[in-house]
Amino acid sequence: MPPRSATAPDPADASRAASLADVAALAGVSAGTVSRALTRPDMLSEATRTRVLAAAERLGYVANGAARALAMRRSFTVGAIVPRFGRSSFPTMVQALEATLATEGYTLLLSAPERTRGHDPALLRALLERGVDAVALLGADQPPAVFAALAAHRRPFVMMWEEHSAEGPCVGFDEAAAGAQLVAHLAGLGHRRIGILSGSTVDNERAQRRLRGLTAAIARHGLQLHHAAVVETETGFAQGFAAMQELLARRTPVTAVVCANDYLAGGALSALAQAGVAVPAQLSVASFNDNDFAAFTHPPLTTVHLPIEEIGAQAGRVLLAALRGDAPPDNPLLPATLVVRASTGPVPG
Amino acid sequence: MPPRSATAPDPADASRAASLADVAALAGVSAGTVSRALTRPDMLSEATRTRVLAAAERLGYVANGAARALAMRRSFTVGAIVPRFGRSSFPTMVQALEATLATEGYTLLLSAPERTRGHDPALLRALLERGVDAVALLGADQPPAVFAALAAHRRPFVMMWEEHSAEGPCVGFDEAAAGAQLVAHLAGLGHRRIGILSGSTVDNERAQRRLRGLTAAIARHGLQLHHAAVVETETGFAQGFAAMQELLARRTPVTAVVCANDYLAGGALSALAQAGVAVPAQLSVASFNDNDFAAFTHPPLTTVHLPIEEIGAQAGRVLLAALRGDAPPDNPLLPATLVVRASTGPVPG
DNA sequence: TTGTATGCGTTATCAC
């Protein structure tokens, strides 16, 4: 609910923006005709259409979306709630979402709350008030009120970066399979003792799932994972740097480390370089690749590559189909790809 | 203009969302009273207020923003057009903008076009149709039609990441001063021959200004800049990697390289490490710091630090002041700070 | 093909 305190920029400005009626007057037709000229050009005669269009052009007419939304009961706007937006790979995803929605005339209304506001149901409410036709969410880990509100307002929605949910359609990749690829690769190289640099799992289902997938795969391969070899930290270059320093300080006898993302891994590699630990001669490092610079660290990182942009694009397609009333598109888990690079090698000794 | 082809999700759904009238009926009051209960609680008697609020709660009432925008002639929405969003430091800036606007109840309507759509006046038109009360732009390098439309619709606007413009208020930092700090630092270390890894200047005023500032400072210090020592490339880790390889291949006798941002610099450092060039023993590297991981590369980068988030926050303040009808806030160029780290050192030999 | 009339859900201006 917007505050009532603010004062309007031009409360009672004499010259307001041109309306349909203004255009109609100038063109010498009725308002209805102008409306049709703009939205169903083929319903008009060539002559009046060009006359109306010229008038609209001359007045610099821009439709009033609020009035249109009110009349049509739809806004051609899609809301997205993406917390912790500024420090992540999400912008890429969101841009892809935006591009896909734009193909059918939809505009993205982005809610990019800071962490603390991340799960505030008021965010969705704000979006609904804005009249969004559909909503894209990050993950399925939402307050029940969110799904209730979505259902009450009959708004199609999709959960991005999520595998499955009883609540509705999800777009994501198979985290467990991705982690398993990483672990299998390391196991194949002979590594038995593996460390993990995990993203912070508090209040973050995605980080939790990623960590679970890794530990499960490690167990499946009969490898060892000392809890002292798992460092959990916020995502980021700096955090990866510190986390690796922490891991080194603990002197756990791991021969390989898996990082939950390439920001972390980049920082970790820097810490290793600074500490004089040779990669992969003394320690192998592998990582999930969220941000596409894994290939350009030194040494280049072995990663599982995740199609981030594709999540946004696919999420857009899911929503568009729902908005059209079409059957939902094929929506499989997106495949993650193992890319072996120089940062992993055989066990030392 | 949205396409007319799409069909509504629930064209004539029997149970539509609760409206003011519904709440009024349930509470046994008039619609006007409900409106007041929601937006000016103090104008009502304690009794009716609680009754109305309870009714609204029970019906899960959410205001219709389109109707409100139509009646109030304002939407409490601010538009932002930020091209090339996915691969940059802009998300940080946008999140700060969003946070600042949220303090006064405004929502951000983000237009994040790909490069090719970046200067399309249709983007602004879409935002205006959506009824935004104000607009944040990236840079002053906009088609004239943009400023004309903004003026015609009397929409306050601000240009982010921009120093000065006759068109309106700008928020940015002093690129030339920042570059000068970098060059002065290198000159002080004895470097005479300097190379530059620039962002792509085609169609990018910010990259151009950054490059100009650097070359001017280099000239001022009487240093040498061979044109062969300037490599221009898209921003990104991968691009920095390739650009540095290119620079090395050219065998220009530079002793220091300045990178236009830390993504580029990170890639460049990786290329140097891979090529066996010691930093800074054989080559010094310094950089603009857009993304805050300069401290964690190996070696850590000497940078000028740019307060990216502050741009968004300040831009938000400028807009809010204009929306309030207040005088514009003090809006000085944001200061850039030189941070000397291990990647720069004296001239070899 | 075009004009007319009505409704969309709020806010705001009056009366009471």
Place this chain on the structure above:
DNA sequence: GTGATAACGCATACAA
């Protein structure tokens, strides 16, 4: 303090 009532600007069903 509260209830009618008139905009707000557009889309659309229906009439012409």
